[in-house]
Amino acid sequence: MKPEAHLTGLFVPLVTPFTDDLRLAPDALARLADEALSAGGARGLVALGTTAEAATLTTEEKAAVVRICSAACRAHGAPLIVGVGTNDTAAAITTLRELAGSGDVDAALVPTPPYTRPGEAGVLAHFSALAEHGGLPLVVYDIPYRTGQSLGISTRNALKHLPEVVGIKYATGAVDAAAMELLGSSTPGFAVLGGDDAVISPLLAAGAHGGILASANVRTADYAELISLWQRDAAGPARRLGAELARLSAALFAEPNPTVIKGVLHAQGRIPSPAVRLPLLAASADSVRRAADLATAGARRGVPAQRGGSSTTNVPNPTSPRV
Ligand SMILES: O=C(O)C1=N[C@H](C(=O)O)C[C@H](O)C1
Numbered sequence: 274m275k276p277e278a279h280l281t282g283l284f285v286p287l288v289t290p291f292t293d294d295l296r297l298a299p300d301a302l303a304r305l306a307d308e309a310l311s312a313g314g315a316r317g318l319v320a321l322g323t324t325a326e327a328a329t330l331t332t333e334e335k336a337a338v339v340r341i342c343s344a345a346c347r348a349h350g351a352p353l354i355v356g357v358g359t360n361d362t363a364a365a366i367t368t369l370r371e372l373a374g375s376g377d378v379d380a381a382l383v384p385t386p387p388y389t390r391p392g393e394a395g396v397l398a399h400f401s402a403l404a405e406h407g408g409l410p411l412v413v414y415d416i417p418y419r420t421g422q423s424l425g426i427s428t429r430n431a432l433k434h435l436p437e438v439v440g441i442k443y444a445t446g447a448v449d450a451a452a453m454e455l456l457g458s459s460t461p462g463f464a465v466l467g468g469d470d471a472v473i474s475p476l477l478a479a480g481a482h483g484g485i486l487a488s489a490n491v492r493t494a495d496y497a498e499l500i501s502l503w504q505r506d507a508a509g510p511a512r513r514l515g516a517e518l519a520r521l522s523a524a525l526f527a528e529p530n531p532t533v534i535k536g537v538l539h540a541q542g543r544i545p546s547p548a549v550r551l552p553l554l555a556a557s558a559d560s561v562r563r564a565a566d567l568a569t570a571g572a573r574r575g576v577p578a579q580r581g582g583s584s585t586t587n588v589p590n591p592t593s594p595r596v
Contacts, residue, residue, distance in 0.1 A: 284315065284484070293545070309489070354381065384414035426454050443466065474511065477511070491525065492568055527564070
């Protein structure tokens, strides 16, 4: 029997707010975490996802981010998923065991090993080792356009039957025959969570259990509502809201994630700076303005669309890279 991880609904992969000089801004992160789970109505949080710029956080910063997110999740009785992304199986097991030991983490979000391209048998062996030795429920992160490793239907089927694998974050860039196959056969204790923001609505319509959506940093309550509408079979309103949010997501992903999202959150007065760490560069003022306008135009529920002025007052000038 698989461990219970309650993986339905919206999970927000939080950005990691920085100061202008690129230090972690813990208070802003704590506020975002609390807002997502209270007014935003998210089911849970994801710490250390791609959106969190986990790749450029130090070990100490990662620990601080997990501490802040787990405190918020504990306060709201919400599940916490933590990203563990490496192409080193042994290192992943060490990290998983540390997270499991903390007692605060419900599941780990683990991409297929990036860059190495170990082949599908290698991916299966990797997750089998993590399932056997990691000590945490696992969500397989299937995102071939980032990892370089695609998976076929039979490998996905094998993964979903591994003990400890409680879900998949499906982000192949398409809602296609393979997605229908995945959603067509339900496996008890196994959730399909969408991870391509712009196509979350059709994936939910086809039966996905929820989503891990970076865009939901911006309009949390509306992405939560979209999932709820599809779960309640309210197809008409779900289609309309889905179309509107797809436009917002496209604008938020106009430049590398999470640069536009951070620009919008800063424009809304919700984080102290739009700063991102190299190799990411701050999003252009045009991209931020366009997304901020879409975010403000449609926002109707929950989390305040902005704090402190119009959506454009804080839109940054493109800055030179900071290190
Ligand atoms: O950090 C995440 O989790 C997500 N990352 C994806 C990406 O940056 O490609 C997007 C998705 O919305 C969630």
